[in-house]
Amino acid sequence: MVGAASALYAARAGLDVVLVDRGPVAGGTTGAGEGNVLVSDKEPGPELELALLSGRLWADVAAEPGVAKAIEYEVKGGVVVASGAAGLSALEGLAGRQRTAGVETVPVGPDELHDVEPHLAKGLAGGVLYPQDAQVMPTLAAAHLVRLARGAGTTLRTGRPVTEVLRTTDGAVRGVRTPQGDIHAPAVVNAAGTWGGELAALAGTSLPVLPRRGFVLVTEPLPPRTVRHKVYAADYVADVASDSAALQTSPVVEGTAAGPVLIGASRERVGFDRSFSLPVARALAAGATRLFPFLSKVRAMRGYLGFRPYMPDHLPAIGPDARVPGLFHACGHEGAGIGLATGTGHLIAQALTEKTPDLDLTLFRPDRFSEEGV
Amino acid sequence: MNERPHLAVVGAGPAGLAAALAAAGRGVRVTLIDSAAEAGGQFYRQTAAALGARRPQALHHQWRTWERLRDGLAVHIEAGRITHLTDHHVWFVERHDAPRGADGADGPGRVADGAGGFTAHALLGPEQEQPVAVRADAVLLATGGYEKVLPFPGWTLPGVVTAGGAQAMLKGGLVLPGRTAVVAGTGPLLMPVAAGLAAAGAKVAALVESADPRAFVRHARTLAAQPATSAAKLAEGAQYAAELARHRVRTLVHHTVVAAHGSGRLEAVTVAALDGDGRIRPGTERRIPCDSLAVGHGMLPHTDLAQALGCRLDGLNVAVDDEQRTDVPGVWAAGETTGIGGAVLSMAEGRIAGLSIAARLDSRTPDVRSYQAAAKARTGLREFFAALEAVYAPPAHWTEQITDDTVVCRCEEVPASAIREAVDELGAGDVRTVKLLTRAGMGWCQGRMCGPAVAGLAGCAPEPSRRPFARPVPLGVLARAGETDDQGNVTAY
Ligand SMILES: Cc1cc2nc3c(=O)[nH]c(=O)nc-3n(C[C@H](O)[C@H](O)[C@H](O)COP(=O)(O)OP(=O)(O)OC[C@H]3O[C@@H](n4cnc5c(N)ncnc54)[C@H](O)[C@@H]3O)c2cc1C
Numbered sequence: 054m055v056g057a058a059s060a061l062y063a064a065r066a067g068l069d070v071v072l073v074d075r076g077p078v079a080g081g082t083t084g085a086g087e088g089n090v091l092v093s094d095k096e097p098g099p100e101l102e103l104a105l106l107s108g109r110l111w112a113d114v115a116a117e118p119g120v121a122k123a124i125e126y127e128v129k130g131g132v133v134v135a136s137g138a139a140g141l142s143a144l145e146g147l148a149g150r151q152r153t154a155g156v157e158t159v160p161v162g163p164d165e166l167h168d169v170e171p172h173l174a175k176g177l178a179g180g181v182l183y184p185q186d187a188q189v190m191p192t193l194a195a196a197h198l199v200r201l202a203r204g205a206g207t208t209l210r211t212g213r214p215v216t217e218v219l220r221t222t223d224g225a226v227r228g229v230r231t232p233q234g235d236i237h238a239p240a241v242v243n244a245a246g247t248w249g250g251e252l253a254a255l256a257g258t259s260l261p262v263l264p265r266r267g268f269v270l271v272t273e274p275l276p277p278r279t280v281r282h283k284v285y286a287a288d289y290v291a292d293v294a295s296d297s298a299a300l301q302t303s304p305v306v307e308g309t310a311a312g313p314v315l316i317g318a319s320r321e322r323v324g325f326d327r328s329f330s331l332p333v334a335r336a337l338a339a340g341a342t343r344l345f346p347f348l349s350k351v352r353a354m355r356g357y358l359g360f361r362p363y364m365p366d367h368l369p370a371i372g373p374d375a376r377v378p379g380l381f382h383a384c385g386h387e388g389a390g391i392g393l394a395t396g397t398g399h400l401i402a403q404a405l406t407e408k409t410p411d412l413d414l415t416l417f418r419p420d421r422f423s424e425e426g427v
Numbered sequence: 428m429n430e431r432p433h434l435a436v437v438g439a440g441p442a443g444l445a446a447a448l449a450a451a452g453r454g455v456r457v458t459l460i461d462s463a464a465e466a467g468g469q470f471y472r473q474t475a476a477a478l479g480a481r482r483p484q485a486l487h488h489q490w491r492t493w494e495r496l497r498d499g500l501a502v503h504i505e506a507g508r509i510t511h512l513t514d515h516h517v518w519f520v521e522r523h524d525a526p527r528g529a530d531g532a533d534g535p536g537r538v539a540d541g542a543g544g545f546t547a548h549a550l551l552g553p554e555q556e557q558p559v560a561v562r563a564d565a566v567l568l569a570t571g572g573y574e575k576v577l578p579f580p581g582w583t584l585p586g587v588v589t590a591g592g593a594q595a596m597l598k599g600g601l602v603l604p605g606r607t608a609v610v611a612g613t614g615p616l617l618m619p620v621a622a623g624l625a626a627a628g629a630k631v632a633a634l635v636e637s638a639d640p641r642a643f644v645r646h647a648r649t650l651a652a653q654p655a656t657s658a659a660k661l662a663e664g665a666q667y668a669a670e671l672a673r674h675r676v677r678t679l680v681h682h683t684v685v686a687a688h689g690s691g692r693l694e695a696v697t698v699a700a701l702d703g704d705g706r707i708r709p710g711t712e713r714r715i716p717c718d719s720l721a722v723g724h725g726m727l728p729h730t731d732l733a734q735a736l737g738c739r740l741d742g743l744n745v746a747v748d749d750e751q752r753t754d755v756p757g758v759w760a761a762g763e764t765t766g767i768g769g770a771v772l773s774m775a776e777g778r779i780a781g782l783s784i785a786a787r788l789d790s791r792t793p794d795v796r797s798y799q800a801a802a803k804a805r806t807g808l809r810e811f812f813a814a815l816e817a818v819y820a821p822p823a824h825w826t827e828q829i830t831d832d833t834v835v836c837r838c839e840e841v842p843a844s845a846i847r848e849a850v851d852e853l854g855a856g857d858v859r860t861v862k863l864l865t866r867a868g869m870g871w872c873q874g875r876m877c878g879p880a881v882a883g884l885a886g887c888a889p890e891p892s893r894r895p896f897a898r899p900v901p902l903g904v905l906a907r908a909g910e911t912d913d914q915g916n917v918t919a920y
């Protein structure tokens with residue numbers, strides 16, 4: 054997703070772009086996650102600023118002919134609910150801080166919750182509605198951004214693993230090597246997601262990207278608007294921000310354009326272990342049925358898993374790598390790489406064309422970890 | 428702790444039955460779990476149907492084999508050694524990490540390598556809402572296979588059924604005499620289906636087989652290298668051929684169905700001859716009026732439960748060693764889930780698995796001599812079916828027949844044009860990406876039906892798709908799966 058967006062904005066900025074992937078389009082984490090474009094789950098700070106920028110840019114892309122429908126773009130809004138008084142006051146505190154940072158928030162009282170989301174469980178303490186939260190279908194979004202990028206002159210090369218980053222004698226990047234031949238370019242953008250650390254190593258540098266596994270359950274199709282918003286419990290924000298490697302499974306429930314409901318967002322750091330875990334699926338199902346009791350009769354058709362590109366400080370690496378001239382990074386977006394892709398692509402294009410970026414990239418600097426290490 | 432070791436067998440077809448009998452006969456407590464109402468699997472369904480015909484000798488032999496299995500099962504059930512759960516749909520087999528004895532110690536028969544046993548999670552049919560959990564020390568997956576059907580224009584018309592579906596209709600007495608049927612596709616199953624339909628009184632207008640007779644010649648050496656196996660199998664084939672001749676069924680080899688026609692339901696099919704490259708030979712198209720068409724392009728193994736357990740696959744089949752063990756400790760697999768090869772091969776594999784399980788649960792190495800005959804049959808039949816698989820192939824260029832408006836994924840109603848667009852314009856190169864871009868394979872059958880067709884259209888090799896649940900499972904059941912019995916949510920045997 055991030056590579057697709059970077060290619061699109063770079064090509065539209067007038068650069069000659071070659072988009073290289075070892076697999077098909079969206080064959081990485083993008084094809085194995087969900088497509089929430091969220092502001093609600095972020096504390097004020099650089100990530101929220103990037104989310105707000107990205108949200109605006111998603112709206113712009115979706116306004117292009119045919120795009121909104123093709124990528125299933127929908128500004129459906131998010132609803133965060135709290136089960137008890139303590140949770141509610143924490144949630145209201147967060148919403149207050151977010152409001153100051155420019156996020157629209159609408160408090161929802163306990164008796165209004167069912168007007169907003171009719172099938173929610175009874176007895177919840179209250180919640181907050183975030184009208185700006187949106188959704189896309191990630192694989193379609195990546196594929197159509199690639200299509201637009203190709204329209205702007207990008208060359209797509211799928212099925213080509215990068216085996217080496219070519220460099221001049223003084224260390225500057227001059228292209229990449231693939232088994233099908235070298236591709237020469239004065240700048241290389243590392244948008245390899247969870248494998249961004251490996252790519253950085255090929256360029257002779259380092260980036261601490263780790264996999265954080267996530268499971269999603271998919272139900273049988275339900276009538277439209279059975280679940281209207283993206284709905285999750287207030288403890289989700291704490292899970293997202295957690296540094297723990299252990300399993301976290303606060304449920305996130307959302308309907309999709311095609312009918313099935315997605316129940317998402319387990320988080321655990323277990324390397325690239327692909328085996329299906331019943332305890333995780335059980336926890337997701339239990340959480341979802343607590344939020345929406347009617348779901349207990351609804352069938353899970355399938356489930357899937359993906360590996361989020363996790364960074365130790367939960368911030369992506371965006372911008373030039375001071376250690377390797379010509380190398381740029383755009384990876385490490387963890388559980389928000391779909392939502393944050395447009396902003397990232399836009400900022401990368403600005404960095405590539407030496408424009409002043411719309412956001413200060415200091416906190417996203419790719420080399421921030423190596424300095425700490427010394 | 429002197430409880431006998433417990434084996435759960437999923438699938439009561441020839442493989443599962445043979446294994447259950449072998450293990451139960453050697454002191455293992457067996458729970459045999461199957462989604463059907465009766466034991467026997469595909470084999471019994473087809474034997475019963477074909478026997479409705481004339482009881483030719485080869486089929487009679489199969490019938491006796493079936494009777495032996497059935498009677499053996501009844502004896503073990505009576506003696507309490509086997510519990511047979513019918514109408515139980517297993518949606519997941521869970522492997523427990525830690526030893527699960529209350530004292531933490533391995534009891535007798537615990538699989539020695541640290542596995543804490545298994546729970547097979549099932550739903551009680553036909554509603555598939557009520558959960559049942561079966562605990563066991565070892566698991567045998569004998570889930571068989573399912574039919575492969577490739578699309579062609581008109582294949583969604585009412586009246587077009589799968590070859591196996593036609594068998595089921597026969598068994599249910601749904602085939603009306605006087606109806607006109609065409610049987611088409613490729614593979615050794617088409618002959619018994621055509622013979623069964625003819626015997627039940629349908630007029631079989633043609634048996635359309637796309638295999639090239641010259642391929643038989645090319646593989647004659649392999650077929651001849653297994654004289655015993657081949658002779659028995661060829662005799663079976665000859666019986667069916669004689670049966671077909673008696674009913675004056677025309678067999679068109681190296682032919683294919685180009686399209687099915689009808690307004691509202693099937694009225695006719697167009698068939699055509701194939702050229703040396705596997706393309707339609709122009710000018711050979713002809714129309715055959717019919718009101719039912721049974722199509723099949725072979726079988727594919729059911730591997731969902733094995734994959735969710737983390738078992739390694741070999742191509743599309745569950746990979747097993749000489750003892751039918753998968754690479755996951757405590758999990759065995761036998762029958763068509765490990766490769767398509769007919770009922771006799773399934774029984775041989777089942778027997779070997781059952782003997783291996785009985786020995787291994789008793790911390791012994793199985794005595795190879797105890798299953799020498801079964802192992803010999805297994806070798807011969809595997810080679811024989813490998814040769815058959817090379818012979819029976821859909822036309823090399825079958826995808827060219829698929830018009831853009833042909834629906835490929837029936838559950839989600841995805842036409843061929845959408846799949847072609849995903850590949851040509853959106854950068855998909857594999858089944859999974861096509862699925863995500865077009866929804867082909869996301870519906871009720873989870874791509875079991877359209878998987879091979881999507882792979883063909885995308886120009887890539889068919890790949891086993893990961894389906895964590897072998898059956899759709901209510902979230903309420905999933906949320907409580909594995910809770911202990913005292914909470915009353917699940918029943919454990
Ligand atoms: C369960 C789950 C739910 C999620 N939900 C959301 C959500 O709701 N909203 C959201 O915004 N995000 C979500 N995410 C996170 C999101 O999916 C990721 O952040 C995002 O997909 C990352 O995109 P990417 O382009 O950086 O990485 P990827 O999509 O993984 O792309 C990286 C690409 O690099 C290629 N590559 C790697 N190495 C090489 C090489 N050597 N040569 C050539 N190519 C190479 C790979 O093939 C891959 O295609 C979720 C993730 C998971 C797992």
Ligand SMILES: Cc1cc2nc3c(=O)[nH]c(=O)nc-3n(C[C@H](O)[C@H](O)[C@H](O)COP(=O)(O)OP(=O)(O)OC[C@H]3O[C@@H](n4cnc5c(N)ncnc54)[C@H](O)[C@@H]3O)c2cc1C
Nearest residue numbers: 438440441442462468469470517570571762763769770773
């Ligand atoms: C139309 C047709 C004609 C045939 N003709 C012949 C012939 O003439 N000669 C010959 O040798 N062979 C023939 N066969 C093949 C023969 O039927 C198979 O080789 C044999 O049945 C395979 O045995 P099995 O035990 O591996 O699997 P199966 O017989 O397929 O048994 C598998 C069992 O597992 C059950 N099952 C699967 N998944 C689950 C689950 N998740 N939960 C619970 N239960 C489950 C199924 O209900 C089934 O009962 C024919 C097959 C067909 C379809």
